[in-house]
Amino acid sequence: xxxxxxxxxxxxxxxxxxxxxxxxxxxxxxxxxxxxxxxxxxxxxxxxxxxxxxxxxxxxxxxxxxxxxxxxxxxxxxxxxxxxxxxxxxxxxxxxxxxxxxxxxxxxxxxxxxxxxxxxxxxxxxxxxxxxxxxxxxxxxxxxxxxxxxxxxxxxxxxxxxxxxxxxxxxxxxxxxxxxxxxxxxxxxxxxxxxxxxxxxxxxxxxxxxxxxxxxxxxxxxxxxxxxxxxxxxxxxxxxxxxxxxxxxxxxxxxxxxxxxxxxxxxxxxxxxxxxxxxxxxxxxxxxxxxxxxxxxxxxxxxxxxxxx
Numbered sequence: 001x002x003x004x005x006x007x008x009x010x011x012x013x014x015x016x017x018x019x020x021x022x023x024x025x026x027x028x029x030x031x032x033x034x035x036x037x038x039x040x041x042x043x044x045x046x047x048x049x050x051x052x053x054x055x056x057x058x059x060x061x062x063x064x065x066x067x068x069x070x071x072x073x074x075x076x077x078x079x080x081x082x083x084x085x086x087x088x089x090x091x092x093x094x095x096x097x098x099x100x101x102x103x104x105x106x107x108x109x110x111x112x113x114x115x116x117x118x119x120x121x122x123x124x125x126x127x128x129x130x131x132x133x134x135x136x137x138x139x140x141x142x143x144x145x146x147x148x149x150x151x152x153x154x155x156x157x158x159x160x161x162x163x164x165x166x167x168x169x170x171x172x173x174x175x176x177x178x179x180x181x182x183x184x185x186x187x188x189x190x191x192x193x194x195x196x197x198x199x200x201x202x203x204x205x206x207x208x209x210x211x212x213x214x215x216x217x218x219x220x221x222x223x224x225x226x227x228x229x230x231x232x233x234x235x236x237x238x239x240x241x242x243x244x245x246x247x248x249x250x251x252x253x254x255x256x257x258x259x260x261x262x263x264x265x266x267x268x269x270x271x272x273x274x275x276x277x278x279x280x281x282x283x284x285x286x287x288x289x290x291x292x293x294x295x296x297x298x299x300x301x302x303x304x305x306x307x308x309x
Contacts, residue, residue, distance in 0.1 A: 103155030109252030
């Protein structure tokens with residue numbers, strides 16, 4: 001009898017087609033609830049999810065036949081990795097699928113901040129023509145610090161290669177990774193030299209709230225901050241405080257500590273964040289393009305093929 005995969009989220013049809021070509025029976029149920037998933041997952045060897053809900057102990061306990069979890073996106077932070085490892089369940093992620101989208105989005109946020117696009121656009125729409133007040137900065141000859149040099153960090157560095165910048169990259173878990181796009185650097189070099197700080201690290205116990213008041217204290221120059229990684233890595237109030245004291249010149253945040261409404265609007269810092277002219281906010285769309293929608297499923301299908309060889 002063929003093995004079965006349950007798709008519980010919105011994945012591009014290419015994943016279902018390629019899984020079926022491998023011999024899997026695929027149930028594509030993007031509207032299925034968590035409760036319905038728990039009630040039916042016992043019949044499946046695989047589950048494919050994007051961000052709909054956590055794949056945790058409750059789901060693992062209901063899935064005695066489960067062999068793999070396919071995460072259509074970057075990272076595994078909505079999956080209980082320890083529990084999966086204990087049970088010998090394979091974890092597949094598609095970090096490569098949206099790395100170009102994230103790299104381009106980070107560049108877009110940075111250019112928008114450095115040239116006051118948001119404020120200038122609103123002013124012109126409201127009858128204000130202020131050239132001097134919207135004078136910007138050039139990227140050329142600036143130093144960009146990248147924290148985390150995996151797929152996303154490397155993609156951002158590649159996208160910057162035509163701007164005439166110096167790119168320093170720090171990665172706690174890698175050595176000898178300098179390439180044509182970035183120079184490996186110690187954290188001490190990052191805080192001393194960088195004009196731009198961009199985060200490209202996963203959310204872990206170690207990185208949660210890592211970027212806080214103490215973290216910003218060590219930077220020697222005012223910086224532009226970009227976060228397209230995970231919101232919980234950054235303390236939002238610390239960002240606002242350091243914008244106020246001039247240490248942060250602007251912040252481009254695609255991710256936040258708390259996301260979606262109404263929860264976001266209930267945060268104490270939300271009003272200050274949404275009214276700050278030096279902040280650009282996007283709703284966790286850095287890796288979510290029409291192109292990456294397909295690429296993610298293609299990468300995921302390829303990884304499924306690899307474990308079936």
